[in-house]
Amino acid sequence: MAFTDFDLLVVGDANPDVIVSGAPRRPAYGQREHLVDTGDLVLGGSGAITACGAARLGLRVAFAGRVGDDPAGAFVLDALRRRGVDVSACVVEPGAATALTVILADGQDRAILTAPGCLGRTSAGDVPPGLLARAAHVHVSSFYLQPLLAEGVPELFRAARAAGATTSLDTNDDPAGRWEGLEEVLPLTDVLLPNEREALAIAGVADLGRAVRELAARGTTPVVKCGAEGAMTIVDGEPLHVPAPAAKDAGEGANDAVDTVGAGDSFDAGLIAARRRGLPVRRSLEVAVACGTLSTRAAGGTAAQPTWEEATS
Numbered sequence: 359m360a361f362t363d364f365d366l367l368v369v370g371d372a373n374p375d376v377i378v379s380g381a382p383r384r385p386a387y388g389q390r391e392h393l394v395d396t397g398d399l400v401l402g403g404s405g406a407i408t409a410c411g412a413a414r415l416g417l418r419v420a421f422a423g424r425v426g427d428d429p430a431g432a433f434v435l436d437a438l439r440r441r442g443v444d445v446s447a448c449v450v451e452p453g454a455a456t457a458l459t460v461i462l463a464d465g466q467d468r469a470i471l472t473a474p475g476c477l478g479r480t481s482a483g484d485v486p487p488g489l490l491a492r493a494a495h496v497h498v499s500s501f502y503l504q505p506l507l508a509e510g511v512p513e514l515f516r517a518a519r520a521a522g523a524t525t526s527l528d529t530n531d532d533p534a535g536r537w538e539g540l541e542e543v544l545p546l547t548d549v550l551l552p553n554e555r556e557a558l559a560i561a562g563v564a565d566l567g568r569a570v571r572e573l574a575a576r577g578t579t580p581v582v583k584c585g586a587e588g589a590m591t592i593v594d595g596e597p598l599h600v601p602a603p604a605a606k607d608a609g610e611g612a613n614d615a616v617d618t619v620g621a622g623d624s625f626d627a628g629l630i631a632a633r634r635r636g637l638p639v640r641r642s643l644e645v646a647v648a649c650g651t652l653s654t655r656a657a658g659g660t661a662a663q664p665t666w667e668e669a670t671s
């Protein structure tokens with residue numbers, strides 16, 4: 359491997375998350391005011407949460423994405439910087455609105471309302487070629503929220519691989535429910551990081567065992583996040599499942615999962631870090647699962663992300 363300045367370059371989404379807990383299942387309209395349990399303003403966006411998680415795990419991380427020149431954009435860049443993530447390649451678009459997400463959390467379930475702002479204009483061309491050459495691993499997040507970037511992922515991953523880097527992709531949800539555009543991308547993706555529902559949708563089958571086989575046959579290694587059930591992958595054609603510890607056993611002082619927002623993105627960070635450090639597959643999944651579960655100790659995606667020591671003890 360050539361010398362690199364960054365263990366990880368994340369290309370993707372960053373936005374403030376407003377997390378409201380205890381909202382009614384169907385909020386009443388008609389200008390009624392409803393008091394809820396808590397409201398938190400935190401760093402969100404799958405890519406930003408993965409970047410912060412990896413930095414907390416000790417990786418040298420750069421983030422490339424797009425924000426507007428508004429208070430939300432300043433909040434996002436400041437939060438990433440404070441976690442030691444290099445944001446010098448981020449594009450600040452004059453006059454544009456930064457993406458903003460409101461999450462209505464109800465226990466483990468949640469409704470997610472996202473105003474994409476300038477996210478849709480993020481493109482592979484935003485990533486300086488020089489930066490790509492300085493990263494050992496390139497991760498792309500939220501494929502379906504960033505259609506321009508999605509178009510450019512094949513070229514981005516080809517260039518990353520040509521420079522000696524490995525690649526991973528977390529598509530997250532497809533709000534349009536079409537799950538298209540991955541044919542060319544999958545064979546260029548070393549690790550695909552869907553959750554269970556996403557894995558089934560991308561593979562176009564109803565059974566998870568079949569889905570991981572199908573995705574592996576399309577030229578990638580799927581590592582599927584299964585919430586409180588842990589995670590699974592495929593090794594030599596055989597499914598490998600790693601359970602999650604109960605959230606209450608996840609660490610000292612941890613109670614039941616407080617908030618699962620960003621657990622999947624913290625899992626991604628754990629898996630990338632474990633692979634970078636050369637851990638075998640099963641152990642890498644265990645570390646990733648620990649990172650996901652430990653992240654549920656506090657509200658928001660980044661507040662409770664573990665250090666490498668915490669994730670591996």
Ligand SMILES: Nc1ncnc2c1ncn2[C@@H]1O[C@H](COP(=O)(O)OP(=O)(O)OP(=O)(O)O)[C@@H](O)[C@H]1O
Nearest residue numbers: 553583584585586588605620621622623647650651
């Ligand atoms: N209720 C829970 N209890 C214990 N661990 C959990 C729980 N929910 C999630 N996790 C941990 O977090 C990991 C990822 O969670 P999940 O399957 O929810 O990913 P995701 O759907 O991609 O999440 P995200 O909303 O961040 O995109 C799981 O593999 C598990 O380790």
Ligand SMILES: [Mg+2]
Nearest residue numbers: 530553622623
């Ligand atoms: Mg996810």
